[in-house]
Amino acid sequence: MSSSRTPPTIYDVAEKAGVSIATVSRMLNSPDKVGPKTRDRILAAIDQLGFVPKAEARARALSRTGRIGVITPFFTAPSFVQRLRGIASALGKASREMVIYPVESYSQLGSYFGSIPLTGNLDGLVVVSLPVSDIAARRLNSFNIPTVLIEYSHPTLNCVEIDDFEGGHMAAEYLIRKGHKRIAFLANPDIPEYAVATLTRRFTGFHQALIEAGIELPESYVRYASSDQEQIYQATADLLSQAQPPTAIFAALDFHAANVLKAARRLNVCVPDQLAIVGFDDLDIAEYADLTTIRQHLDESGRLAVEILLAHIADPGRPVQHVKLPLTLVERLTA
Amino acid sequence: MSSSRTPPTIYDVAEKAGVSIATVSRMLNSPDKVGPKTRDRILAAIDQLGFVPKAEARARALSRTGRIGVITPFFTAPSFVQRLRGIASALGKASREMVIYPVESYSQLGSYFGSIPLTGNLDGLVVVSLPVSDIAARRLNSFNIPTVLIEYSHPTLNCVEIDDFEGGHMAAEYLIRKGHKRIAFLANPDIPEYAVATLTRRFTGFHQALIEAGIELPESYVRYASSDQEQIYQATADLLSQAQPPTAIFAALDFHAANVLKAARRLNVCVPDQLAIVGFDDLDIAEYADLTTIRQHLDESGRLAVEILLAHIADPGRPVQHVKLPLTLVERLTA
DNA sequence: CACTTCTATGGAAGCGTTTCCATAAATAAA
DNA sequence: TTTATTTATGGAAACGCTTCCATAGAAGTG
Structure with a gap:
């Protein structure tokens, strides 16, 4: 039965083994610098006492x-x-x-x-x-x-x-290669102040690719919705109810992409035939929803x-x- | 420009303020036990030096x-x-x-x-x-x-x-109350050895509720599938292709439930009319998939x-x- | 005004290690 | 054998802080 006292210190070990604490410490840190007989005695003492060096003390001394x-x-x-x-x-x-x-x-x-x-x-x-x-x-x-x-x-x-820029670029390029000309962008507006301007960069890359391909990006194709099912549904519905609805949506976040997909289902829009969706991040939800997406490692x-x-x-x-x-x-x- | 030397210690502060380290320490831990003039001087020194007490040292002394x-x-x-x-x-x-x-x-x-x-x-x-x-x-x-x-x-x-038992029980009861008589159970078989027998308990509770309601649970209604989309699809398909297919499935994990739902869609089975699904845990995926589930807080x-x-x-x-x-x-x- | 009670402060001992330095013993070299 | 090396070990300082104890001075009491 192990004692319920306070944990043993290096002093206890030293005493039990009949050596100085210095030797115990040395044994712990560079065993080869200690005589084999002493080593065995110390080892035995350590085992008997269940000694474990305390991290704090160690840290202080070691800095x-x-x-x-x-x-x-x-x-x-x-x-x-x-x-x-x-x-x-x-x-x-x-x-x-x-x-x-x-x-x-x-x-x-x-x-x-x-x-x-x-x-x-x-x-x-x-x-x-x-x-x-x-x-x-x-x-x-x-x-x-x-x-x-x-x-x-x-x-x-x-x-x-x-390389968020590149990611946005990739997404757009991919969609363009697939023949899309009307591509919308959806992201989260309420980037908490303390977070990073990731989404902006994704957008810039995306936009850049469109420009390079000579494709217009009407203002009405750029939407923001917070991470809320209903809001994303609304944004998707708005997007799709335009006179010239987009045939593809790049959602800068998988969560959004997944919910766009859900919205599309609800609106009876066939994915990917009537509407292509690309997400970003490759979260587990992306796999569940079979989302095409940009994977971050x-x-x-x-x-x-x-x-x-x-x-x-x-x-x-x-x-x-x-x-x-x-x-x-x-x-x-x-x- | 802060110096790039090693961080100041309590000694530096004490010296700069012209007091002993004891006083500085006291000032840090119980400011009211230090005279106001001394306090100000120490405070000033601390600010100038950018002193922050080191956690390790503190910890050792405080144990x-x-x-x-x-x-x-x-x-x-x-x-x-x-x-x-x-x-x-x-x-x-x-x-x-x-x-x-x-x-x-x-x-x-x-x-x-x-x-x-x-x-x-x-x-x-x-x-x-x-x-x-x-x-x-x-x-x-x-x-x-x-x-x-x-x-x-x-x-x-x-x-x-x-109370996993109770959770399983609740799920079954709910389904029974909804009029279901043929209820299947699906869970993960490969509980890693180091994890907890949660699922078993969920099953037991589930089973108990069926027994209480006098409902049979044919062996063919109990399935295990690992956390893999395809396996879950297979299990679901098996379940539903029986002569007397279940009208409800209790999946002891939301991930499974979500994928049962997906399988049902693929199999053109209408949820919840032809097949009811109840999950467990209320993960975010449950919300995305609109899963009825047992919520753990x-x-x-x-x-x-x-x-x-x-x-x-x-x-x-x-x-x-x-x-x-x-x-x-x-x-x-x-x- | 002499005497007690506080209060603010400093001195110093710990907290549990590591590590430098010195010493004693053992070994190798001569 | 004597001297020079090496090796195993102990002593003690250091790491940065808290806290107990003692003390000197201030404040309070009669």
Whole structure:
């Protein structure tokens, strides 16, 4: 029966083994520097006591924590989760702990950047899909906190970027190649202030492709609807009830695309014959709905970010790295 | 321009303010015990230096960390995410950090229980939807790690349980009340070894309700299909191609329910007229698919777990608590 | 005004490790 | 054998903070 006392310390082990704490510590960190007999005795003591070195104490003495902070929007959206998954997996392999700092508001984000990096005693920081101000970046740099940004770019910090422009471009190109000339755009208007201008870039890329192909984009073809079934239905209905309705819709978010599809069904519009739909992100809902979409390698982005981060922790001198992750078009049934 | 030196310590502040470190510390932890003039001077010094107390050092001296560990299956499934969300939110409000330990395999789970509680120096632990062995429970208890289990029960640990039996029962009752007499059951067979026997309980409750209503459950009405669109389609098709096909299907997982719905469409079976479908969990996909389902208060479960945990951290003497969270039936379009 | 009670402060001991330095013992080289 | 190396070990400082204890001075009491 293990005692219900406080956990044993290195002193207990040392005493039990009849050596000094220094030797125990050495045994723990570089076993080959300890005599075999002593080693065995210490090992035995450790086992008997069920000793486990305390991370905090270790961290203080070592001045590194084995802990990586992850600042992320409140993770309800699957796309964040996917990224986190990638991060978690990579971190686990490197046997680092992951501390999550969910962000719910812009001011909270600010205060995080103010305090976390120092107070949290983290070895490094991953920031997911969140804008980083110059001030924050300067703080991070001046306190030497290795940092990697995902889906946002800052010149003085490492970044894993998504080529949203290219993604929008791809979507449009694909639709154009399929013969569409009347292509609409749908996205979320209420980008929370603290998030990233991703959608705008997707739109720009999309628009650019149309221009290159000499295709008009009437203002009435650009719609915004919040993440709400009914609103998206309304937007779709509006779009389709025009005199010259679009034959394709590029929804800059899978959630929207899925609901456009649903709306189309409700309106008895046949997909993809009468209406093609392309989404963005390749969430699980996209698979469920058989959505043609632009796939982001979400978990890959997380994994990559961690890799870069660890490299920079190991070698702080390393120059800032900016990586752009490629996108793929996943062809399913809606376009 | 902030210096790029190492972060200032309490000593720097003390020196700059011309006081002892004790006073600075006191000022930080109980400002009212420090004279107003001194306070101002210290405050000024802190501001100038941009001093932030280091968490590790603090933790060691305080022997608490402000950090809560969360052991959870690798969070890809939305239901886990929802729970985490609840946990994160509650933790944030209590200004505790959340350290995530994703579990990918059974052996990993074991080793976590072996090491995390001690090495991680956590104030407490939340275990999400994972079985805890007696050995692990004993460890946790003997090392005095306050712990709360979600969706699993152990006599010596705090638990937030889900009444899966009741959920299955509700689903069946609802269907029976709607006049169905031929009701099938569909679930996932490949419960990963490290997860919880949730589905079995859902089935038992379901079955019990049928028995109470004097309704037969032919063996051919009980199907298992892995989380794969095609398999679920196959299972559904099999189910419906029987001589006496069921008029309703209770899928113990929303994912399955959603895909049954999809299969029904493909098979030209009208839902809910020819086939009623009830799911379980109320994931976002359930809303998208307009699924009638049994709702778990997933984020509530997380929030509650944290509450219990914090209470037990504050007062370790408190007796073990077992809470059962209620379920609700959400009536949508599929049944 | 002498004496007690607070209050603000500093000194110093811990918290549990790591690690540098010194020393004693063991081994190798001469 | 004597001296030079190497190896195993212990002592002790350091990491940055909290907190107990002691003290000096301020405030309050009769």
